[in-house]
Amino acid sequence: TTGATKSPADGVSSLGHVVESLGVPLTEVGALLVDGREVPFSHLPAAGESVAVRPVAHPQRVPGAPLRFLLDVHLGTLARRLRLLGVDTAYESTDIGDPALAARSAAEKRVMLSRDRGLLRRRELWAGAFVY
Known part of the structure; x- marks a missing residue:
């Protein structure tokens, strides 16, 4: 906006x-x-x-291609669709909390996709994007 x-x-x-x-x-x-x-x-x-x-310019250039993604508990449908397309997608079907998600994103070098702005503000994230 x-x-x-x-x-x-x-x-x-x-x-x-x-x-x-x-x-x-x-x-x-x-x-x-x-x-x-x-x-x-x-x-x-x-x-x-x-x-x-x-x-940020889209598509966003992120090192480590091909990209791997981590989706939070609210994006199950998107996770399923990305997997059907063959995209490396990890998904947490239970709410493990923002600190654990951010740590997993960093440890596994995965782009965090979320609708939770608070989660995307965490410094531990390797990379992240807000899903509109």
Whole structure:
């Protein structure tokens, strides 16, 4: 979506934290621009700066092709369809919790697919994407 949102600069929170606090998982952010120049997620925003959040380019380039996926408990139908297409897809049919899913994603180098924005904010994830 597009639109402008004002957010105070506290001098402590990184731009990545500010973007996540507004509900955008960093796995969906392609670039952060401050006053027209690209900055890292760790940039500390200052008062008066104008920030543009660009979406990640699709299809997303992820190292380790062919890709392997991990789907959370809410995406059973998608998991079944991906498996029918021959895509390496792991699926948790019971809720094992966000920490365990993120750890499995990292340990097995799998792209986490989820509709849970909180899960996609976890730093342990190897890679992830929000399923619309």
